Amino acid sequence: MRRLADSGADSVTLAAAYHSVRAATPRHPGHRVVDAHEAALYTMVRPAAWAGRALRPEPPGAWAAPDSFARASDTVTEAGLAVEAWIVLTHSSVAGGRVPDACVTNAFGDVYSYALCPSDDRVVEYATTLVSEIALDGAEGLVLEACGPLGFEHAGRHEKTEGGGWGRGAIALLSLCFCRSCRRALEASGLDPEEVAAHVRASVDRNADVDALGGVADVLLQVRRRSTARLAESVVSAARDGGVRRIAVHAQPDPWGVGPASAVLGRVEGVDSYIVPTSALEEGRAAADLRDRCGGASLAAYVSGMPPRAPDAPEKSWPALVDAGVDELYVYHAGLLDDERLTGVERGLAAVRSR
Template sequence: MSTVYAYPWDVVGDPGAAERLAGLNADAVAIAASYHTVRAATPQHPDHRMVQARSAACYVPVRPSAWQGSRLVPAEPDWVPGADPFGAARDAVRGAGLPVHAWVVLTHNSLLGTANEDLTVRNAFGDRYTYALCPSAPDVVDYCERLVSEVMTLGAPDGLILEACGPLGARHGGHHEKTEGADWTAVQLDLLSLCFCTACLELYRDRGVDPVELRGRVCDGVDAAEPPESVDAALGPLAAQVREIRTGTAADLAARLVARAREVRPDIRITMHASANPWGTGPFSTVAGGVPEVDCLVGNCWIPPDVAADGLAALRRLAPSKVDIGAYILALPPQPADPEDLGALMDCFAGAGAGEFHMYHGGLASARRLATIAETLAKRPGPE
């Protein structure tokens, strides 16, 4: 099975967009129903070449009645026309014969995070990640549940894709990122991703973890002349408890959102962007604390192929056999626009356990890259 991703503005206002997406030989199209700030190229659109989504927004209507009493209320977009951009794009793509999955980005929201800093991830040094809503906070969980419910109710999709279904961390964050020169290792970035917001501090204390000791160990690991070999080594005797707290928070959020979606549509196919890494943060949330009742887990394959393959294999080992494993594949630079190269990459990921391929991106790609996607997918077997 293959899915191509797109934004509502790729389709709205372009009479040829739905047929163009259908021509990519994918089995479904994932359209963003909730998304973060972005400046996006639209090389195929007849009316514009760039879209500036100035803030995170919800692309199904934001009904006041549904958000009454919620501290966090999503913004509505004014950069794409119409009262229901997701619905308009959904209907167009369905009209071209393809099912539409609602792609929902959850805790990555700079607008709401900046306005509610106490609900965002705070690292051991006290720095706030205002793009990262922390799911340890009940208000954040409530926001995510309402968002999924509204997308399911108003969006009426054929499938649901959950992204950032857990805490974000030091990666995948700031606008005009300027952090590379610090030379932090992957372990140090994981340490910088551990949260010390009020809700997380309460969790640590409730589970018998001393936040002062934990903060000291994290800071020492980040600033060490010789970086620690692993997060567990840096945290020492606190590692097991902290890992259980972190993975449990992500598992609880995922379980709640899956349950909420199935309240609306018991038969809905649910996909989650996921990682088997217990310290993983970002769009691909950890499922090391328990795999939710989803139909597919999609792993990040925008990284070196051998690392991506290892991650997919780890997801396959972790997930029940009934849960499919998908590979999230970049069809944009630096990936060459070469069907043979893209096909070889997909073969590699299939060998690691991937039975689905999620192609990024049907709206951002040039005509040459769209042709590469179409040619590559045409050579692969369809769903059984």
Template sequence: MKASAFLYPWDVLGDPDAPARIADLGVRQVTLASAYHSTRALTPRHPGHRIVTAEHAAVLYPPGELYWRGRDLRPYASGAWAPGDAFGQAARALAEAGLDVHSWVVLAHNSRLGAEHPGTSVVNAYGDRYPWAPCIAQPRVRAYLVALAAEAAVRPGALGTELESCGWYGLAHLHGHDKIAGVVLDDTAQYLMSLCFCPSCGQGYEEAGLKEGELRDRVRRALEPVWRGGPPDASGAELLAATLPFRTRVAQELQEAAVAAVRGRAGAGFQVLLHADPRPDRCGANVGVDAGHVLGVADGVVVPCGGAGGAGGVSLLEPFAARATGGSVIAANLTVVSGMGGRPAALGEEAGRVVSLGATELRLYHVGLASDEDLDAVRNAGALP
């Protein structure tokens, strides 16, 4: 079974031993970030640093001036954490070690974009903006994301790509000094708090027969019991069902356009996968999709399956497996970092389990963040060819 290891360029640059160390794990492929959100990352083996702070969402290569000239929105260049063509340099070093390189592109997750262009952000029913979440119903946002997908995916040395956050982002977000866990939000409450009420979404609701002002009020009323410590009002499920067709259509249009743009730029043979969740109401890095639709658009999906050895979300594989054709890639994404909930020593057992549920490939998240002990466990698990 083919396995790919997630990696950042800064895990490789300045560490001449990194490519051989990754290849020694037994993987044949690396999924290397080319466009990524802000983060603070550990680099436990790097000879020059231990912590990398990516201060804002950026492309990890020089964006093409001619490509972006005249566009309303454009990507940000990275700072010292990934200078110059960091992706290209890392990709060449990995290829020299015999590894295939696929790009890893984060799309609708960009806090700097929301800070500098507030009108692009998701706005909840209370009028609060989510600067990390570009609203994909807005034509200029969609145009930007499609253009970004094509450029960031099709980098020299990349044989394919994985598109993360190619859909709706919402309330859920890893945030510095976070203080929103005081009230428990179930799936319906998360969805209602992720509904967008920007002008583009308001128009979409109206076209779907939903009056925007009335919908906003109904969402607030449905959420009122949540702030007192209970579940949403029963009308919350009705609001989810009423608004989901519009949001699903918008997400599918973005996915279709992004995949077409990537293929148009790359040509034949370039693999395109989407990070996905089979529940269409889900937001975030693994966007909610219709399994049949997404497998008809992309070459396959990467599905979150929790920590290696844990229950995780392996049941999420089954809806995709049921709709897969002979050529569909169903990649199970397993965490192999102990400190992030993974059990890398159980990777062999977990690999067998996800295969039984329909996985055709593995993804290992994230070998750049893992300790030496974790990597030794992956190497010794016997799950990789």
């Protein structure tokens, strides 16, 4: 931790509620691989807060203590760094597997059990309670991942889908939700959900994209935006009520964006910073344009020291992001990097500090 403090980092983001993962731990004193088999809450799970709810988090497996977030927070603060709690909201295979009718369901009726649908009231309640409980553990800042719907991708299991031949457009269509709550929302918007689903199915099989839906696409996008905004507003309000001082949200400018970074730019009062993938800048979007979409919040770039980028990529590329107008960098992921790559991160931060 001292190495991070000396690198020029301001804060460390710790997993408070996280999806399942298998990760390398090259600097752990006793292990080299973590196998977190299920999504888990790494603060204490208080039974009273979750009593009677079908959607609820689970404590971690035997690999981590139930109070691991608090213990890690102490280590970070002792090194003089601030702590932010990383909360994954709608990506939970353990919660979704328990309540499949609260999950994203595509036009063919296939349920994505890893993807909780924010149109469902139970999902909003789950995410809001999750944030409230983590705020009770004293987190001063939050980083919210999956603050909106997930889609076809980012499942987390061994993927055997590349042979389907679907392009980006068809994957966007396969990410549209037709769960019970979304069907009700479509009906309230004047559409017949089954007719829309049939249109989507036919478009997928033609390997088309959302433009093939014509004016229906606009209604589908508005339904998704409303549910995403409702989720985000609820969790941000809960965080503020819990005394959280700073809130950052993983986001992206694509209006059809789903997954870890949802399309919530400029939509939520009370968000301090939006963390956008560097690809959004690398694709030619000016930082000024993205900041306008952020509605006055800070613009942060989500940068990586991980493969396939070269170990010296941070030093070469991160200063240019700052020069382009990015306010902050969120670096992924110090705990997963070997010494060569961590050194590359340190040099990248030093190069940014020297601007």
